[in-house]
Amino acid sequence: MRYIDQAPSFVQLHRPRADAVQPELIAxxxxxxxxxxxxxxxxxxxxxxxxxxxxxxxxxxxxxxxAVFAQHGAExxxxxxxxxxxxxxxAGSCAKAARLFPLLQPSAYVPVDIxxxxxxxxxxxxxxxxxxxxxxxxxxxxxxxxxxxxxSATWLQERALxxxxxxVFYPGxxxxxxxxxxxxxxxxxxxxxxxxxxTGGGLLxxxxxxxARTVLEPAYDDALGVTAAFNRNLLRHVNHLLQADFAPAAWxxxxxxxxxxxxxxxxxxxxxxxxxxxxxxxxxxxDGERLHTENSYKWQPxxxxxxxxxxxxxxxxxxxxxxxxxSVFWAPV
Numbered sequence: 456m457r458y459i460d461q462a463p464s465f466v467q468l469h470r471p472r473a474d475a476v477q478p479e480l481i482a483x484x485x486x487x488x489x490x491x492x493x494x495x496x497x498x499x500x501x502x503x504x505x506x507x508x509x510x511x512x513x514x515x516x517x518x519x520x521x522a523v524f525a526q527h528g529a530e531x532x533x534x535x536x537x538x539x540x541x542x543x544x545x546a547g548s549c550a551k552a553a554r555l556f557p558l559l560q561p562s563a564y565v566p567v568d569i570x571x572x573x574x575x576x577x578x579x580x581x582x583x584x585x586x587x588x589x590x591x592x593x594x595x596x597x598x599x600x601x602x603x604x605x606x607s608a609t610w611l612q613e614r615a616l617x618x619x620x621x622x623v624f625y626p627g628x629x630x631x632x633x634x635x636x637x638x639x640x641x642x643x644x645x646x647x648x649x650x651x652x653x654t655g656g657g658l659l660x661x662x663x664x665x666x667a668r669t670v671l672e673p674a675y676d677d678a679l680g681v682t683a684a685f686n687r688n689l690l691r692h693v694n695h696l697l698q699a700d701f702a703p704a705a706w707x708x709x710x711x712x713x714x715x716x717x718x719x720x721x722x723x724x725x726x727x728x729x730x731x732x733x734x735x736x737x738x739x740x741x742d743g744e745r746l747h748t749e750n751s752y753k754w755q756p757x758x759x760x761x762x763x764x765x766x767x768x769x770x771x772x773x774x775x776x777x778x779x780x781x782s783v784f785w786a787p788v
Contacts, residue, residue: 463582463590466606467571480697484731484738484746491689493632493749494598497547497570498692504685506548511681513673516628519781520661521554527774527783528558534772534785536620536655538562540611542648544597544625546574549581551626556585562619563589565607569596589614598633601644603651621652628663628781631718631752635762638752642766649788657787658768665753666780668712675710675719675751683708686721689748699733709745721749756782 476495483490496505509517524531539561543552546566556564564585568574571594578592591610593603611617623645630638642658649656675682686708690701706723713720722745730739740746756773759782763771768786775782 463578463592464610465575465578465592465594466604466610467594468596468604476696480693481733481736485736488745488747489738489740490747491693492598494569494596495692495696496685496689496749497568497573498688498695499570499573501685501688501692502547502570502573504681504688507681508677508685511677511679513677514682515670515674516661516663516781519776519778520551520626520628520783522776523661523774523781523783524555526776528555531659531774531783531785532558534787535559535622535657535659536653539620539622539656540565540616540652542603542621542623543567544601544623544645545627545629546577548577549574552624553581553585555624556588559622561588561622563591563611563614563616565591565593565603567593567595567597567601569594569598589616597641601641601648603648618653620654620656621649622656623649623658624660625658626661626783628661628751630660631663631754632750633752634750635752639762639766642763642768646767646788655787657785658763660784660786662756662759662773662782662784663751663753664775664780664782665717665755666778668714670780671712671719671753672710675721676708680708682710682721686723686748690723697733699731701731702729705729706746716750717753719749719751719753720747721751722747754782759784 508514540563541561543566546568549566574592582590645658687703687706690703693699694701705726707726709722709724711720724745725740728742730737760771763786771784771786773782773784
């Protein structure tokens with residue numbers, strides 16, 4: 456008989472308090488060039504705007520990754536352990552993982568996201584559709600450190616799931632937001648999470664590949680301007696967190712492919728000289744000066760496989776689409 460949760464459990468490790476993130480934001484704004492970490496995109500509105508981005512015709516990663524799962528999902532499932540605890544990094548709406556429930560048949564679902572309120576709402580709705588599946592939401596900023604923690608361990612122990620294998624699911628090529636050394640650190644932490652459960656665990660991860668600039672750049676600068684709104688909403692969120700006075704309309708969205716670094720870069724460019732103030736400081740921006748908001752690294756499959764091995768995983772395998780635009784890797788512990 457399977458354990459039935461009437462409502463999902465929730466552990467909030469990330470507290471969206473302005474004073475907790477202000478030093479990081481101020482350091483970025485005072486840096487040269489100025490920068491804001493992409494994790495600050497994801498307040499409730501930013502999360503919804505990103506969901507809209509995934510529906511855009513220019514934004515190929517979501518539909519291409521979905522096509523890889525549709526074509527190769529059954530084969531993937533043969534390599535993954537049965538009845539695993541499915542840990543979903545950057546879960547957002549939880550939709551990608553939910554589509555895999557029939558295929559993977561997890562024993563529990565543990566979504567992780569920095570947008571605490573958004574995750575809480577989406578998980579409550581998902582639990583209603585899958586009342587038989589134990590669910591534990593983790594409100595966490597895993598960009599600094601990823602570990603499930605003692606509360607999660609207790610929850611798993613109470614449900615006799617502590618010795619089930621752990622499969623970490625990290626779709627959408629969000630690993631591309633990290634510099635290569637930061638990506639390696641996160642993958643090492645992920646390996647430790649996978650290793651701490653029963654045997655047979657591993658990482659199922661989506662990875663965007665290097666391709667033509669004519670495909671890459673429109674995906675991050677769509678004709679409707681949804682990505683531009685997503686980028687500028689970052690300033691509205693920073694105003695809230697820092698009590699700053701950014702004028703989002705005075706900033707232009709910029710997206711470009713840096714071929715030397717193998718990454719898409721997103722920036723906000725000042726459309727006139729301006730000074731941004733917060734209670735204990737300010738930053739002057741010249742006309743045309745840029746604020747760096749995101750990187751999205753693109754990988755060659757052999758390079759990403761080498762990164763997985765360096766992080767401690769066993770020999771990975773990957774599946775791709777007909778165009779070779781996107782790969783889904785399975786890396787066993």
